[in-house]
Amino acid sequence: MPVIKARNIAWCRLRAPDLDVMEQFLTDFGLVRAERTETALYMRGTGPRPFIHVTEQGPAGFIGFAYEAESAADLEKVAQLPGASGIEDLEVPGGGRRVVLREPNGYQIEVVHGMGQVAPIAPEPLMxxxxxxxxxxxxxxxxxLAHGVFATPDPRATLDWFHETLGFIKTDELWVGDKFVGGFYRVDAGEDPVDHHVIFCNRNERAGMHHVSFEVQDVNDVFFGHNHLKMAGRDYEHIRGISRHALGSQIFDYWMSPYDQMHEHWSSNERFNSDSAANDIQIAEGLQHEGGEKPSERFVKQSTP
Structure with a gap:
């Protein structure tokens, strides 16, 4: 039995040396400033979460992900785990409380509860x-924010930790012959439908964040967003897309921040619950599946430490 069953991903936490540069990228990407201090930038989407993306001032890199606990009692449970912090008050937009853990690669995992919500932003028409x-x-x-992806030399140990600690369950695991190369795991919300995955771990020589992924209003936004980033005049690096993932059915587009942190736009209608099948999928080397577009080496080997 897992320690708790987390409800969803809450935010990503990155670092960048220049918050002005990072805010410009994230604004062009489609996020909205929620709050900014001398040392941190909080960005939100159009949904009710007070923020979904944090950038701390410092050397460029990846700090970790935050996940939402179902109850205060669940927060107390994870606070008893070896190496866990005590329960701390959050001084962030929306408030709340957290416990800080470390997953097997050493990255910070915040388990949070009790945050307030904000009024959704009515989306402006694009067409x-x-x-x-x-x-x-x-x-x-x-x-x-929909999911976060880890690159890791040991995807099995990482996924087992998330299953045993936060209750994530298998959707699809990827194999090349008899070699396990990664897995998509989703939230266990019982009969309620959830995304294809809240976490993906893929085998990589270097541990880090592979990418962080955001759902957009509809599929048109993937195309509008692509054109906006391409025409912004700031030389953003486009990594992959626009295309469609065979597993999860996301129409996707990947872009790199100015500090080598990969961000994804996606739109999909595919949903799962606890009764949905779990699958073992044979793929080719380099994460190629079902004859679709072969990802570039840049995409496959991406890892932000």
Missing amino acids: RRSFDPSMRKGAARVVR
Whole structure:
């Protein structure tokens, strides 16, 4: 039995030496500033979470992910784990409390509870309307943070930790012959439908964040967002897309922040519950599956330490 069953991912926590540069990228990516201090930048989407992305001032890198506990009692349970912090008050937009853990690769995992919510932002239309002759364009309308992906030399140990600690369950595991190369795990919300995965771990020589992924308002935003980032005049690096994942059915597009941190836009209608099948999937080397687009070496080997 897992220690708890986490409800969902809450935010990612990164570092960047220049918060102005990072805020400009994230704004062009489709996030909205929630709060900024001298040492940290908090960005939100159009959904009710007070923030979904944190950038701390410092050397460029990856700090960790936060996940939401179901109850205060669950927070007390994880606080009893070896190496866990005590329960701490959060001085962030929305408040709440947290316990800090370390997953097998040494990255910070915040388990949080009791945060307030904010009014959703009504999304501005992007497409031209029949009564308005002007062309509409702009950044993708990011709604929420959907999943975080780890690169790790030992994906099995990492996924086992998330299963045993936070209750994530298998959706698809990837194999090349008899070699385990990664796995997609989802939240266990019983009969309630959830995303294909809340975490993916793929085998990599170097541990770190592979990417962080955000759902946009609809599939049109993937295309509008792509064009906006391409035409922003700031030389953002495009990594992969626009295309479709065979597992999860996401229409996706990947971009690199100015500090080598990969961010994904996606839109999908595919949902699962605890009764959905768990699968072992044979793929080719380099994460190629079902004859689709072969990911570039840059994509496959990406890892932000």
